Amino acid sequence: MTDQTAPADEKRVVTAALLIIGNEILSGRTHDANLPYVAEKLGARGIRLAEARVVADDEAEIVAAVNALRARYDHLFTTGGIGPTHDDITAQCVAKAFGVAIERNAEAVALLERHYPPGQLNEARLRMATIPAGATLIDNPVSKAPGFRMGNVFVMAGVPKIMQAMLDGLLPGLTGGPPVLSRSIAASVAEGTLAGPLAEIQARHPAVEIGSYPYFRAGAFGVSIVLRGTDPAPLDAAAAEVAAAMRALGAEPIE
Amino acid sequence: MTDQTAPADEKRVVTAALLIIGNEILSGRTHDANLPYVAEKLGARGIRLAEARVVADDEAEIVAAVNALRARYDHLFTTGGIGPTHDDITAQCVAKAFGVAIERNAEAVALLERHYPPGQLNEARLRMATIPAGATLIDNPVSKAPGFRMGNVFVMAGVPKIMQAMLDGLLPGLTGGPPVLSRSIAASVAEGTLAGPLAEIQARHPAVEIGSYPYFRAGAFGVSIVLRGTDPAPLDAAAAEVAAAMRALGAEPIE
Known part of the structure; x- marks a missing residue:
């Protein structure tokens, strides 16, 4: 995947924001481990993490934060909320933020069909293949259910091992500025x-x-x-x- | 200190935001340890941490975040940027956010005078006694240099041990909703x-x-x-x- 949003300008500072989505972070139950990893990996690539936000599993909050941050920074990375349960609402929120429909992605369905034993790919799991129209998949080498990219927004899992694998796969395709x-x-x-x-x-x-x-x-x-x-x-x-x-x-x- | 901003309404959810200030968090060098502590302590007090943001040591960014978050939530807690060095700009930013002057606080100066040996309270350290006009001090039992409260904004240190001591001192005076x-x-x-x-x-x-x-x-x-x-x-x-x-x-x- 090549990055078409950030010009390869040697002088320009390329910026990013991180949006951490999840009630479990705001309750203190789960300690976020993704920010430092994202910050260091982006920095080495010449992309400056300029802001981070943590919001709850709330549609209005997520939509507002996605739109504020994607407009302001070259890249927006999100973590969390892309699993199979009712509280995983990131995909529908990103679709709403972009004003597009959410739809079952054939490539993602095929990935999940290969991963689960016959009969195990239920409706809940198919939610993980339901992404905004026009989005492209982000590879998940750990547990198959993909992330996705929509415009300059990269939607990743919250589980650190999966998030790290997704980001590592994305980095070679991202255009950065001069390394810090x-x-x-x-x-x-x-x-x-x-x-x-x-x-x-x-x-x-x-x-x-x-x-x-x-x-x-x-x-x-x-x-x-x-x-x-x-x-x-x-x-x-x-x-x-x-x-x-x-x-x-x-x-x-x-x- | 009593809290005059949040009514003691048994039914109402009392909310807070946390603003984490510091380049070192956004570079990945320092891993924030304050969010989970603040979240758990506030939750036990019946105050829901509804949002957190991390911003750089940049005046415009800090002022904008302080104003956005203090308007939206019952309480805003900030961490970081209240030390003696040039990159500690939280006090001046909070003053600017509230549209008030920044001034040397006599009570804070007296605290520092008692703490430092004669001749050691230099101009840089006196910056730690320079706070927005109208602010009241937050006790720092660890290293004396105080935090401060301005309206519904509580400005605390970034060093976890000091932040924890400051918050622990504040909690009994904060009005919460029903505990979660x-x-x-x-x-x-x-x-x-x-x-x-x-x-x-x-x-x-x-x-x-x-x-x-x-x-x-x-x-x-x-x-x-x-x-x-x-x-x-x-x-x-x-x-x-x-x-x-x-x-x-x-x-x-x-x-």
């Missing part, structure tokens, strides 16, 4: 003492995104500085200045 | 075979929210059915019907 590079430097300094020099370094290097993350580990406190950008030269220059600022405070930077 | 009760029933059945009976049970019990979560554990597959609602009678009735449906499929339900 990062440098990480930690030191045993208080964040509040490094903050002044850090703000000056950030001001000198607007093309580098500098984040400061304090930590408490094994009884010791310190701070990790993460620098991100697409151009290695200013990234390395800013990283060297951060290391120098740490040394000026009497700490040895660990890169 | 839940029942969980698992069995070694395929989700697709239970889906039909489950949809019928859901249709018979509209006041109960029934979720179906397949699992694969130790080589065995099965499904967990979670029933949630505020009224125990329909909840127990629906749970009994789910258990009966599992038995009809030859599986022994585990409650």
Whole structure:
């Protein structure tokens, strides 16, 4: 599959949003494990995850979020709500968001017919082959029931192993921008003492995104500085200045 | 602190949103641990977490999300972006969202003065005492630098231990609705075979929210059915019907 929505422009930042669908996430029962995986895989492909939302299994909420996010970002990935039960309503919501009908997809039915023993492909399971008109299938090498793509929206399973396999299959076909590079430097300094020099370094290097993350580990406190950008030269220059600022405070930077 | 925004109406569902602020979450570097904690604690208090969003350290994004979510839900909780460094911009964004000035808070300054050794309370650390005009402080028993409340918006730290302490301190002052009760029933059945009976049970019990979560554990597959609602009678009735449906499929339900 080739990606026809994102131009192969070396300079342009390609963005994505993630929509996590499911009451079980919002109740705290299930801890989402998909966001970090999606974020890292997209980042390595030069696609910046710019926003994520978690919504309940509610048609109006899902439709509104799909339309808000697909209009705003180059790609929208969704997780959850594509199983056989009554609370799996993502496909019908995406159809509604695009204003198209939902229909049984012959290719998806064939996949499920090959997967289930004769007589086991019941109406509930056939719901997993019912997708928006015009959508194309996303391969599920784990449990066969496919995801689908509609425009710039990629609808994936919520179960992490299946979601990961679906995304891994999609990535080679997605056009990204320049990959985001990062440098990480930690030191045993208080964040509040490094903050002044850090703000000056950030001001000198607007093309580098500098984040400061304090930590408490094994009884010791310190701070990790993460620098991100697409151009290695200013990234390395800013990283060297951060290391120098740490040394000026009497700490040895660990890169 | 008492909550003056949510009426103590026994019938009304009290809602909340969570806004997670930080590039480190969207890059995948840091795995958010706050959502499940907030969800469970609010749920026990009778406050339903209805939506969550993750946005970057970007003023326009944060202001827009704060305004969208505070208008829509009874409470908005935010995590992240209240430290001493240049990338901590939550306070100024909340001020902008409310259209008020940001100012040094005398009570917060006094807290920090007691916490830091003489001469250590520099300009960067004083940023942690700079909050929207009219905001009240949220206690931080872990590391002193306070969060704050502005209207129905509760601004908390991103570091989980600090966030948890802040939320635990807030909860007794928050008015919730009736607490959400839940029942969980698992069995070694395929989700697709239970889906039909489950949809019928859901249709018979509209006041109960029934979720179906397949699992694969130790080589065995099965499904967990979670029933949630505020009224125990329909909840127990629906749970009994789910258990009966599992038995009809030859599986022994585990409650």
